[in-house]
Amino acid sequence: MPTKKLYGGIEAGGTKFVCVVASGPGHLVDEIRFKTTTPEETLGRAIQFFQPFVSSGQINVIGVGSFGPVDVNPESATYGFITATPKPGWSNTNVMGILRGALGIPIAFDSDVNVAGLGEYMWGVSKGCDPSLYLTVGTGIGGGYIQDGRSLIGLLSPEMGHLRIPHDRHVDPFVGICPFHDDCFEGLASGPAIEKRMGIPGAMIPENDPFWNIEAEYIASALVNYILTLSPKRIVIGGGVMQREFLFPRVRWRVRELLNGYVGSKSLLEHIDDYIVPPGLGNQSGSLGAIALAMQLDEEKDNPRI
């Protein structure tokens, strides 16, 4: 990086918050992690952490990647809010407004997956791949699509987790756990869906259990749909479920089998090991992505994009 200017970054997860002061990977000045409790307490701790850096003029922009659903439409009255979340106490929380009000500096705000995707694009394994897709398969399933260094935002941030995919009930009679759609992708393949179906957490299911082929099938089906719709140049998959690394080769193999030569791209036909990959930044995609988001907003203040 030509500059060592510092920024604040918040990975605002539903389980824990990670707050960092950094100028990029390898230039981490300070970090704090704490459990996500009430909005008052949690955002209060974040404010307390950043306050000295703001007062001393060391940081003047903070980026936030938040659990959702979030409102990322700048024209909306609830822009910067966590909206109707099932997480108790957090519905309609003006995350951006509370931080900006307390710290008095600009706050850049986007969804957790969009921000993680941005981190991977700026400094991780998607660098130079435009467009790229970041997918998380964990407590929930969500995707962020990065084009030209920006996340895709249309009618709303699409989130991508609730795709309708084939579900063969002879092979997998599980009905799904999505409160909206029962057996959508998230309802069938998220961490909680695995635990509900199998009676134990995914982390405890042995690698040779036939269930993992079912899981790989759902992930591959969704990836095929993303490929046919978004045509990313790289797909990064993070999240707790993907900690089981043996899933990667199974998913890649099944994606290629399902596409069956329809997409005549060497990335898919010959280099799929480099096409569907784990995060390059490990568990820092989100916090470093928040730094990248802050950096972008800071640069835009001087050079607005039309």
Add this chain to the structure above:
Amino acid sequence: MPTKKLYGGIEAGGTKFVCVVASGPGHLVDEIRFKTTTPEETLGRAIQFFQPFVSSGQINVIGVGSFGPVDVNPESATYGFITATPKPGWSNTNVMGILRGALGIPIAFDSDVNVAGLGEYMWGVSKGCDPSLYLTVGTGIGGGYIQDGRSLIGLLSPEMGHLRIPHDRHVDPFVGICPFHDDCFEGLASGPAIEKRMGIPGAMIPENDPFWNIEAEYIASALVNYILTLSPKRIVIGGGVMQREFLFPRVRWRVRELLNGYVGSKSLLEHIDDYIVPPGLGNQSGSLGAIALAMQLDEEKDNPRI
């Protein structure tokens, strides 16, 4: 339109070609339609039609929206080609190169659905809706996603027709006709799939036949996936199958039912009649879109986009 400058446009369909000279809707100077036969004969007729307009200096750019698969990657060696098409004689046809070589002017080239989507965005029912999606459900199924007046091109033009969607074989035992994927969206719901399943063309199946609910289900499933992935602000559906206008209310109803309140947007919850709509330009989306594409290339020559 501030200018009356004329452009050439080609809707290069697998069944017929439409060539126009126009400056926009309502300003059509000349038009010719002919059957798609061999590349030599068909492109020859197009060249013959445009030659006098080029020689006299009336047009200096032509836009082409082509049947596919097409190569729309400017960095590719086969940019501007129709690639591995099942249409006899057309595989690896350098459409852009042949036209440019014969006429000596710049040719703008994109897929038929991308160009139709651009036409609807510029002058049709998607005007002011950014991003927007154009879908055709006819001989094939394909989609074009328009953002900021440009079609989405990533690893390749995604085309979108071959999505994996739920297929309940108890309700619809038809195995599908896609040579790559059997029962993908196109394999289940295109015009030829309808005719193969029912023994008669879709145009002859009565409105009250229960099959149409199956067709509406597939279209709605795919739309849900596009909405959750691309988040368009309007969806335009053209193509022969959608000539059966009673499909529109059924598809809208089923999209809303399948989403089940997950997407909290008024466009979907309250104004779905304006969200999923037929083309505003009727059967001219493609030819006018080709004019718009030519116009863009002409403007870029003077003001290149970075």
